Amino acid sequence: MSLHQQWVAFLTLVVKEIRRFLRIWPQTLLPPAITMALYFVIFGNLIGSRIGEVGGFDYMQYIVPGLIMMSVIQNSYGNVVSSFYGTKFQHSIEEMLVSPMSSVVILSGYVAGGVARGLAVGFIVTCLALFFTDLRPEHAWITLLVVLLTAILFSLAGFINAVFANSFDDISIIPTFVLTPLTYLGGVFYSLDQLSEFWRGVSLLNPVVYMVNTFRYGILGVSDVNVAASLGAVFVITAGMFCFCLWLLHRGTGIRH
Amino acid sequence: MTALSIRHLSKTYANGVEALKDISLDVRKGEFFALLGPNGAGKSTTIGIVSSLVNKSGGEVTVFGHSLDTERGKAKRLIGVVPQEFNFNQFEKVFDIVVTQAGFYGIPAGQARQQAEKYLRKLGLWDKRDSAARQLSGGMKRRLMIARALVHEPELLILDEPTAGVDIELRRSMWDFLTELNGLGKTIILTTHYLEEAESLCRRIAIIDHGVIVENTDMKSLLEKLQVETFILDLAEPVTEAPALNGFEVRLRDERTLEVAVPKSEALNNVFQQLAAKDISVMSMRNKANRLEELFLRLVERNLPGESQP
Numbered sequence: 001m002s003l004h005q006q007w008v009a010f011l012t013l014v015v016k017e018i019r020r021f022l023r024i025w026p027q028t029l030l031p032p033a034i035t036m037a038l039y040f041v042i043f044g045n046l047i048g049s050r051i052g053e054v055g056g057f058d059y060m061q062y063i064v065p066g067l068i069m070m071s072v073i074q075n076s077y078g079n080v081v082s083s084f085y086g087t088k089f090q091h092s093i094e095e096m097l098v099s100p101m102s103s104v105v106i107l108s109g110y111v112a113g114g115v116a117r118g119l120a121v122g123f124i125v126t127c128l129a130l131f132f133t134d135l136r137p138e139h140a141w142i143t144l145l146v147v148l149l150t151a152i153l154f155s156l157a158g159f160i161n162a163v164f165a166n167s168f169d170d171i172s173i174i175p176t177f178v179l180t181p182l183t184y185l186g187g188v189f190y191s192l193d194q195l196s197e198f199w200r201g202v203s204l205l206n207p208v209v210y211m212v213n214t215f216r217y218g219i220l221g222v223s224d225v226n227v228a229a230s231l232g233a234v235f236v237i238t239a240g241m242f243c244f245c246l247w248l249l250h251r252g253t254g255i256r257h
Numbered sequence: 258m259t260a261l262s263i264r265h266l267s268k269t270y271a272n273g274v275e276a277l278k279d280i281s282l283d284v285r286k287g288e289f290f291a292l293l294g295p296n297g298a299g300k301s302t303t304i305g306i307v308s309s310l311v312n313k314s315g316g317e318v319t320v321f322g323h324s325l326d327t328e329r330g331k332a333k334r335l336i337g338v339v340p341q342e343f344n345f346n347q348f349e350k351v352f353d354i355v356v357t358q359a360g361f362y363g364i365p366a367g368q369a370r371q372q373a374e375k376y377l378r379k380l381g382l383w384d385k386r387d388s389a390a391r392q393l394s395g396g397m398k399r400r401l402m403i404a405r406a407l408v409h410e411p412e413l414l415i416l417d418e419p420t421a422g423v424d425i426e427l428r429r430s431m432w433d434f435l436t437e438l439n440g441l442g443k444t445i446i447l448t449t450h451y452l453e454e455a456e457s458l459c460r461r462i463a464i465i466d467h468g469v470i471v472e473n474t475d476m477k478s479l480l481e482k483l484q485v486e487t488f489i490l491d492l493a494e495p496v497t498e499a500p501a502l503n504g505f506e507v508r509l510r511d512e513r514t515l516e517v518a519v520p521k522s523e524a525l526n527n528v529f530q531q532l533a534a535k536d537i538s539v540m541s542m543r544n545k546a547n548r549l550e551e552l553f554l555r556l557v558e559r560n561l562p563g564e565s566q567p
Contacts, residue, residue: 090345
């Protein structure tokens with residue numbers, strides 16, 4: 001296949017993926033919007049007003065970047081894991097396997113679909129947040145870069161989950177028992193400075209802490225971690241996961257006999 | 258020119274099942290080829306390997322001279338596959354399924370839509386283009402898979418049990434369509450359980466059993482190997498026991514029906530002469546099984562473990 005043909009195949013898959021999550025928007029776009037609006041009302045307005053300032057910002061302002069990032073993480077992961085496992089379950093994965101699409105194109109197409117949903121939900125949540133607080137990114141490029149890298153990384157994680165999944169239970173176990181604790185304990189609702197030395201050390205083992213804080217740095221200009229090191233680490237992990245996913249696809253793990 | 262060349266192909270699954278044992282096969286360009294075999298014989302594994310859905314354990318496959326190992330992209334572009342099971346997204350629209358498949362082959366959107374329309378019209382699905390695939394009948398779903406397999410204009414079309422569960426009328430129309438495609442120069446490989454289908458459509462045939470090719474020849478030569486043909490005779494008057502006919506094995510199915518095994522060396526007239534001499538009139542007659550089916554059963558039975566060689 002020529003480069004142009006591979007590009008056409010990539011666009012076809014991306015359009016298919018975007019069409020899929022738009023077709024089922026009450027399941028994909030609406031729930032995170034409602035959930036985040038409730039977070040804004042309860043934690044931001046009702047409880048937040050009694051908490052006072054965190055890191056020099058009122059509580060509502062402080063948690064908004066984390067909540068945006070949380071929705072990006074959950075939706076980019078959720079999109080790829082459900083879509084790719086769905087194609088395995090219905091055997092429609094064979095449509096791609098019999099075609100001359102390369103593994104890079106298949107993987108990139110799914111990741112682009114996951115990133116598109118993650119960013120779409122992130123955009124919706126940001127718009128909702130503007131009803132409750134003021135958002136003016138301090139470092140726009142860092143904001144964009146970290147949100148993009150995070151969406152890619154969690155799309156890849158969703159892909160790995162889907163490759164190894166053999167049932168619908170398998171695609172809900174990781175989000176429920178791994179992803180949710182990591183994001184809730186990832187500095188979305190609090191600053192690491194509020195933790196004891198021990199728990200601060202434990203929190204630094206959580207990769208989500210670095211993404212949330214880097215994103216918060218992009219928007220508010222404050223972070224609990226070194227932003228440059230975080231960006232570098234996220235980039236390296238993302239590249240490593242991309243290579244691992246390609247290797248899985250090439251071997252046909254979970255998709256070929 | 259060879260459309261498909263399979264050399265020393267073997268496949269052992271992770272659970273230890275040896276599905277293919279060093280099979281070799283050639284299908285020439287423009288042929289209508291049947292791959293027959295009982296369930297679990299290795300047909301779908303062979304097709305799975307050729308269409309890149311199954312990883313082979315050993316051997317080589319080339320499609321119009323392009324090796325699946327070294328020129329996979331070129332080889333895949335020349336193949337269209339219609340699998341046994343429905344394998345499309347049931348929630349997608351018919352038109353989108355076919356257009357998307359064209360896109361996966363690198364066909365730009367405008368051309369993909371034209372191609373999709375062409376094949377959906379040919380297969381009588383154009384009126385259903387905006388329906389979700391799950392709303393189609395079983396026969397329509399099968400035709401949708403054929404349209405999808407053809408949308409990138411492959412040179413080699415592989416169909417795994419394409420008429421399974423399809424009513425007779427639709428089966429005949431699919432036969433006509435496939436014959437027309439073959440007439441246009443497309444090479445077609447078919448697996449089927451309907452041996453009548455293979456006999457009427459295919460010029461060459463391979464029979465696979467227990468992962469081994471037990472026969473690979475043209476249809477005419479294969480049918481010539483049939484030594485005995487069994488006929489069912491419907492009698493005018495009831496009889497109490499099977500009449501003894503010199504040179505023929507006769508069995509009484511019921512009081513008005515006889516089953517006569519006729520060796521290829523004997524003339525059928527001989528049966529009627531002997532029956533007439535015994536005042537037995539025959540009202541009608543038919544083959545017990547289709548000729549290919551009879552031969553197929555003999556070949557497959559011969560290959561069963563523990564069966565003695567004839």
